[in-house]
Amino acid sequence: MATLHHYEIVVIGAGVGGICAALAAGRLRRRVLLIDCGKEAGGTGVHTSVSLVCKFRGTDGTVINNGIHRELFPQAYAVGRGLFGEEDDVPTYDEQELKAAYQKLLEREPYVTVWTDSEATEVFTEQRVNASGEKSRRILGVEVVKGKQLRIRVTGDQFLDATADGNLSAMAGADFQLGREQDGKMQTATVTFKMSGFRTSLLQNPNVRTWKGIHALRRELTGYYEQMKALGQTNNPRPSVLCFPYPDGQSLLFNSTAVTDVDPTNQESVDRGMAEGVRQAAELIEAVKRHPAFADATVDFIAPKLGIREGRRVVGEYMLTADDCLTARTFDDMVAACAYSLDIHDPLGGASKLTPIQEPGYYHIPYRSLIAKGWDNLLLSSRCISGSHEAHSSYRIMSGVSAIGEAAGTAAALALWLRKEDVREVSAARIRYVLQTAGQFVEGNVEKVTLG
Numbered sequence: 001m002a003t004l005h006h007y008e009i010v011v012i013g014a015g016v017g018g019i020c021a022a023l024a025a026g027r028l029r030r031r032v033l034l035i036d037c038g039k040e041a042g043g044t045g046v047h048t049s050v051s052l053v054c055k056f057r058g059t060d061g062t063v064i065n066n067g068i069h070r071e072l073f074p075q076a077y078a079v080g081r082g083l084f085g086e087e088d089d090v091p092t093y094d095e096q097e098l099k100a101a102y103q104k105l106l107e108r109e110p111y112v113t114v115w116t117d118s119e120a121t122e123v124f125t126e127q128r129v130n131a132s133g134e135k136s137r138r139i140l141g142v143e144v145v146k147g148k149q150l151r152i153r154v155t156g157d158q159f160l161d162a163t164a165d166g167n168l169s170a171m172a173g174a175d176f177q178l179g180r181e182q183d184g185k186m187q188t189a190t191v192t193f194k195m196s197g198f199r200t201s202l203l204q205n206p207n208v209r210t211w212k213g214i215h216a217l218r219r220e221l222t223g224y225y226e227q228m229k230a231l232g233q234t235n236n237p238r239p240s241v242l243c244f245p246y247p248d249g250q251s252l253l254f255n256s257t258a259v260t261d262v263d264p265t266n267q268e269s270v271d272r273g274m275a276e277g278v279r280q281a282a283e284l285i286e287a288v289k290r291h292p293a294f295a296d297a298t299v300d301f302i303a304p305k306l307g308i309r310e311g312r313r314v315v316g317e318y319m320l321t322a323d324d325c326l327t328a329r330t331f332d333d334m335v336a337a338c339a340y341s342l343d344i345h346d347p348l349g350g351a352s353k354l355t356p357i358q359e360p361g362y363y364h365i366p367y368r369s370l371i372a373k374g375w376d377n378l379l380l381s382s383r384c385i386s387g388s389h390e391a392h393s394s395y396r397i398m399s400g401v402s403a404i405g406e407a408a409g410t411a412a413a414l415a416l417w418l419r420k421e422d423v424r425e426v427s428a429a430r431i432r433y434v435l436q437t438a439g440q441f442v443e444g445n446v447e448k449v450t451l452g
């Protein structure tokens with residue numbers, strides 16, 4: 001018999017999207033439960049290790065994410081204008097520092113309860129007919145399995161899907177899309193790894209902290225990798241080596257394996273992908289160690305979790321398109337913004353393709369893309385928001401997802417403050433008012449809200 005708990009806001013998934021949502025809602029004094037099936041909170045940004053703090057400024061340097069993201073990556077805001085010039089330092093982070101920042105912020109928040117090692121396995125819903133005779137659906141609760149054994153029933157007023165792959169929405173029965181339009185294929189997955197102890201004096205450009213230095217290093221290492229490929233010693237389909245410096249310049253994070261055909265909705269496929277990624281990582285380490293500067297380098301870790309770039313994209317009240325992103329489209333119901341290029345890691349394993357956003361270098365993310373279509377209390381709070389395969393390749397980065405999470409958490413808290421059962425009745429102008437009060441970047445008119 002399951003025990004019963006009630007929280008005002010239930011967030012499933014404690015990656016950057018879920019954590020930012022929980023913090024935003026908790027800071028607005030609503031009781032939040034944040035659940036993750038992993039042993040620790042942090043999601044992809046901690047357990048896959050991804051390294052780069054991607055662009056969060058428009059072309060003129062305007063910061064377009066000044067919210068919780070800034071608390072997570074303060075050093076990236078401190079460096080110049082962050083415009084990725086060749087002489088600039090590469091804005092990266094250390095995943096252990098990010099984990100510590102998450103812990104500190106969550107522990108400091110009395111309205112947020114965190115359950116790890118807890119998996120949402122079932123969703124209870126109801127169908128309703130509103131005053132205008134329209135049908136809509138609601139989540140009543142979720143079944144959570146804690147520590148693989150204890151079954152707990154959690155009811156809530158608002159539910160946030162921060163699972164990255166839209167797992168909560170799919171269990172509830174919401175519509176979703178998977179993969180690109182022509183063949184359903186998704187971006188490649190990657191096992192990352194960290195190496196230290198290389199001798200910078202043996203590199204063409206020893207200052208690997210700068211873009212110029214890291215580009216030179218990648219070219220040098222690609223030479224050794226190409227030799228390995230020519231000898232048929234690796235099946236890794238990536239054409240070149242991709243690595244980033246840790247902030248101290250003493251270690252490197254390699255984001256350079258490429259596993260095709262991983263379907264995150266199928267555990268067997270994920271397990272197979274992990275095994276292939278680890279195999280490719282071992283081959284790549286061998287290639288890197290052929291460079292004299294890396295002869296005595298050590299492998300600090302191979303990431304424990306397969307890095308999955310793409311999963312379900314839940315169908316929302318609006319589906320963001322590639323054209324919306326590339327033409328820097330603005331929306332009346334914007335609640336977040338993203339400045340990162342479209343960045344598609346070729347599903348067939350080739351090079352990744354980066355297409356920048358037109359002037360002013362960022363686009364709006366509309367509130368409707370965060371609302372699962374036809375659902376009253378299901379907000380999307382991770383990379384599973386409503387958008388095309390191409391649009392997703394841009395906003396999936398941590399700056400985009402943190403802004404999405406912060407907006408979704410704010411919207412859920414406002415729905416409670418305003419006593420709205422349907423999140424569609426919370427106006428974007430009010431969400432923007434609260435986000436702006438907290439320091440977040442917003443554009444468009446705002447409508448004042450008094451809480452409490």
Ligand SMILES: Cc1cc2nc3c(=O)[nH]c(=O)nc-3n(C[C@H](O)[C@H](O)[C@H](O)COP(=O)(O)OP(=O)(O)OC[C@H]3O[C@@H](n4cnc5c(N)ncnc54)[C@H](O)[C@@H]3O)c2cc1C
Binds near residue numbers: 190397
């Ligand atoms: C290899 C790789 C490299 C990348 N490089 C960069 C980079 O350099 N810079 C950048 O900004 N971004 C990068 N990204 C993208 C970015 O890291 C992710 O898109 C982003 O972190 C996703 O955040 P999220 O909150 O949507 O999901 P996640 O961080 O994946 O969190 C989802 C959480 O939901 C939990 N969960 C799922 N289902 C359930 C369930 N049923 N019950 C309970 N919990 C559940 C999972 O355990 C997980 O912790 C990279 C991604 C990859 C894979």
